[in-house]
Amino acid sequence: MPASNLELNIETDLSDDLIRPFLCGLNAAARDLGVGPSALNLALFNDKAAMKEAIARFLPGMPFEGSPPDIGYFGFMGSDVMFWNYPMTLDYATDEAFIFRVGTHEYFHGVQASLLYGGTIEPSPSWLNEGSAEYFALEMLEDYGYTDHLERWKFGAEVFVADYATNLGTLRNWETQPFPPNLLPYVNYPTAARIAEMLVGLSSEDALLKTYWSERKAEEPWQETFERVFGLTVDDFYAMVDAEFS
Numbered sequence: 001m002p003a004s005n006l007e008l009n010i011e012t013d014l015s016d017d018l019i020r021p022f023l024c025g026l027n028a029a030a031r032d033l034g035v036g037p038s039a040l041n042l043a044l045f046n047d048k049a050a051m052k053e054a055i056a057r058f059l060p061g062m063p064f065e066g067s068p069p070d071i072g073y074f075g076f077m078g079s080d081v082m083f084w085n086y087p088m089t090l091d092y093a094t095d096e097a098f099i100f101r102v103g104t105h106e107y108f109h110g111v112q113a114s115l116l117y118g119g120t121i122e123p124s125p126s127w128l129n130e131g132s133a134e135y136f137a138l139e140m141l142e143d144y145g146y147t148d149h150l151e152r153w154k155f156g157a158e159v160f161v162a163d164y165a166t167n168l169g170t171l172r173n174w175e176t177q178p179f180p181p182n183l184l185p186y187v188n189y190p191t192a193a194r195i196a197e198m199l200v201g202l203s204s205e206d207a208l209l210k211t212y213w214s215e216r217k218a219e220e221p222w223q224e225t226f227e228r229v230f231g232l233t234v235d236d237f238y239a240m241v242d243a244e245f246s
Contacts, residue, residue, distance in 0.1 A: 004031040025103020036111035097149030105137035131192030
């Protein structure tokens with residue numbers, strides 16, 4: 001397992017073999033990024049009742065039914081608490097690369113949270129939140145030799161990017177308009193990673209993975225932070241993305 005200074009408090013009913021790739025992803029991400037939470041409380045459960053009880057302790061008052069840990073793959077709920085609803089991933093239980101990727105992706109959400117929290121920060125759009133996390137996760141797959149999984153995921157991105165104009169129309173629509181649930185996460189994650197890669201080409205990996213999140217301010221709209229960090233307006237970037245994918 002990659003070594004890092006990350007401290008993990010783990011509550012789980014899963015075997016070591018099942019959670020090891022996830023923990024490897026967390027530790028690898030913590031070591032390679034060098035920013036983010038230094039400690040995490042993890043609730044990794046197969047049993048739904050146990051997950052509900054853990055959420056009640058860690059996040060008193062948060063509804064369980066209908067929340068991400070109840071209905072989705074994973075839920076990251078803050079800078080120091082992570083939930084993994086394991087039954088949703090049973091099809092991937094033996095796919096070490098998939099679970100490693102999830103660990104790195106979710107840790108990056110912890111980086112976002114730890115850099116942003118401390119004030120009331122206007123949320124950034126989902127394509128930027130998820131795109132930066134997924135871009136980082138795909139880079140980690142490459143760095144750690146999971147090339148087969150990386151190529152399968154990139155192929156999936158090509159398929160759905162080809163449908164960009166039909167499914168989403170424009171990046172602004174993605175940000176502001178609801179779209180059918182069956183398009184998530186399959187359109188969101190692969191396409192968002194490609195969009196994040198465009199931002200890296202315009203600036204740098206540090207700008208995408210660290211600078212933007214650390215410079216967000218409560219009094220500043222995200223569009224202003226974006227322009228300052230990446231060197232172009234959001235409108236210009238929308239046009240660039242739409243021209244690339246449409």
